[in-house]
Amino acid sequence: MGTVVDAANKEANGSSHINKKVKVVFVLGGPGSGKGTQCANIVKHFGYSHLSAGDLLRAERDSGSENGTMIKNMIKKGEIVPSEVTIKLLQRAMEEDGNDKFLIDGFPRNEENRAAFESVTGIEPEFVLFFDCPEEEMEKRVLNRNQNRDDDNIETIRKRFEVYMGSTLPIIEYYNSKGKVHKIDASKTIDQVFEAVKEVFSSYEDKVAA
Ligand SMILES: Nc1ncnc2c1ncn2[C@@H]1O[C@H](COP(=O)(O)OP(=O)(O)OP(=O)(O)O)[C@@H](O)[C@H]1O
Numbered sequence: 001m002g003t004v005v006d007a008a009n010k011e012a013n014g015s016s017h018i019n020k021k022v023k024v025v026f027v028l029g030g031p032g033s034g035k036g037t038q039c040a041n042i043v044k045h046f047g048y049s050h051l052s053a054g055d056l057l058r059a060e061r062d063s064g065s066e067n068g069t070m071i072k073n074m075i076k077k078g079e080i081v082p083s084e085v086t087i088k089l090l091q092r093a094m095e096e097d098g099n100d101k102f103l104i105d106g107f108p109r110n111e112e113n114r115a116a117f118e119s120v121t122g123i124e125p126e127f128v129l130f131f132d133c134p135e136e137e138m139e140k141r142v143l144n145r146n147q148n149r150d151d152d153n154i155e156t157i158r159k160r161f162e163v164y165m166g167s168t169l170p171i172i173e174y175y176n177s178k179g180k181v182h183k184i185d186a187s188k189t190i191d192q193v194f195e196a197v198k199e200v201f202s203s204y205e206d207k208v209a210a
């Protein structure tokens, strides 16, 4: 089920190589739905590496790179950074990590992310984990998060919700139409949500092993 990344395809797109067979699960859901929290649990129980697109962009912003100011401004406004930048960060992280199975958290966020990732890397996700949570609950969680993020304020949160509804939900719908989405009720407690997540990964592993 893994994808052999097509080096020629990537060369044609001018991007770096991922010279290994990788399995990818996209983890999607609104701001504060619990993606990062649950990815940490999945890493411990199922041996995946966790790549958060947001974390990679924040690290790039803080590294003094030439894209730093652009990334800073876009995160502050809750906008989606051009795919080229984010995909390079994801590719580099997968290449540098010895693992061959990855949770990609918060990506693809829009159609440009989705189509560019597929054409540049040739990778199709094994499945998509979708954390479904009411906006009111997500807003409460983000405002109480205390991680010093400069997009965790009410003004930026409103914009992030707009982007989520307008640009990310259609991507989830796209994968749903391909039968790839596992929807999780993310409004429950962290432990209850993880019970549901465990079922998804356990049955996937059983299927792959069969
Ligand atoms: N099921 C839950 N119930 C209550 N609080 C939760 C739950 N899951 C996560 N949280 C808390 O909500 C906040 C947001 O969670 P987390 O950072 O995992 O969300 P996220 O989906 O990664 O958000 P973002 O897209 O903004 O990065 C954190 O403070 C976390 O501890």
Ligand SMILES: Nc1ccn([C@@H]2O[C@H](COP(=O)(O)O)[C@@H](O)[C@H]2O)c(=O)n1
Pocket (backbone or CB within 6 Å): 031, 052, 053, 054, 055, 057, 074, 075, 076, 078, 079, 080, 081, 082, 086, 105, 106, 107, 108, 109, 113, 151, 160
């Ligand atoms: N594919 C992505 C993912 C994230 N961003 C930017 O980062 C912000 C924070 O993302 P989180 O997943 O950590 O919430 C997000 O609002 C975007 O500005 C992006 O551009 N592309």
Ligand SMILES: [Mg+2]
Pocket (backbone or CB within 6 Å): 035, 036, 052, 054, 106
């Ligand atoms: Mg997160």
